[in-house]
Amino acid sequence: MSSTLARLVTEGGDTSFWVEVGHTMQGWVIGIGLAFAVAVPLGIAIGSAWWIFRALRPIIEFLRPVPSVALIPLAVLIYGSGLETKVFLVTYAAVWPLLLQLLYGVRSIDPIALDTARSFRVSRWNRLTRIVLPSIVPYLATGLRISSSVALVLAVTAELVVGAPGIGRTITAAQAGGNVELMYALIIATGLLGWGLNIVFRQAERRLLHWHPSQRMLAASR
Numbered sequence: 001m002s003s004t005l006a007r008l009v010t011e012g013g014d015t016s017f018w019v020e021v022g023h024t025m026q027g028w029v030i031g032i033g034l035a036f037a038v039a040v041p042l043g044i045a046i047g048s049a050w051w052i053f054r055a056l057r058p059i060i061e062f063l064r065p066v067p068s069v070a071l072i073p074l075a076v077l078i079y080g081s082g083l084e085t086k087v088f089l090v091t092y093a094a095v096w097p098l099l100l101q102l103l104y105g106v107r108s109i110d111p112i113a114l115d116t117a118r119s120f121r122v123s124r125w126n127r128l129t130r131i132v133l134p135s136i137v138p139y140l141a142t143g144l145r146i147s148s149s150v151a152l153v154l155a156v157t158a159e160l161v162v163g164a165p166g167i168g169r170t171i172t173a174a175q176a177g178g179n180v181e182l183m184y185a186l187i188i189a190t191g192l193l194g195w196g197l198n199i200v201f202r203q204a205e206r207r208l209l210h211w212h213p214s215q216r217m218l219a220a221s222r
Contacts, residue, residue: 031090043102
């Protein structure tokens with residue numbers, strides 16, 4: 001363990017290590033961005049209409065359990081073994097936690113608030129920006145935090161299996177070369193990266209939702 005930690009410190013001062021981290025984070029950022037762009041409008045549209053929710057729920061429940069790893073052969077066949085495959089897998093995996101959280105958020109909006117807005121002839125845009133979006137922000141924050149962890153797992157998995165540039169490919173190369181210290185150092189680095197992303201999202205959630213009762217209770221307990 002001491003040798004592994006020493007190698008981790010050494011890798012932290014190596015430019016090539018941060019280049020590989022950058023490759024991993026590139027796929028993560030693009031995948032999260034695409035998942036956000038897909039899940040948010042879909043979640044609001046599907047959750048706002050009961051008949052659409054009932055019609056599409058079987059399809060969602062069918063696609064959601066399909067593991068992204070099972071789509072690797074299809075992704076490689078279509079996109080090859082580069083960044084595109086990694087982004088596809090990350091996006092597919094990250095969409096579902098975010099979409100489901102948004103569906104729950106939209107369905108949990110107080111119907112009295114929406115009916116009151118309609119009775120006062122509030123436009124759809126104002127209902128969306130003043131009632132729907134503020135109500136689903138806590139669910140959106142939770143979905144993003146969960147999706148960020150899932151996205152990192154799939155980004156590294158794509159690098160391990162497909163050979164896309166990033167930490168995962170470096171771990172595979174270290175294993176193939178018998179460099180055990182480097183292999184475990186990179187695994188620890190991946191865990192630290194995921195831990196850091198979780199902290200960032202939690203801090204952003206606390207700042208963004210400082211008005212929410214859950215955050216006020218958390219602050220009071222401290």
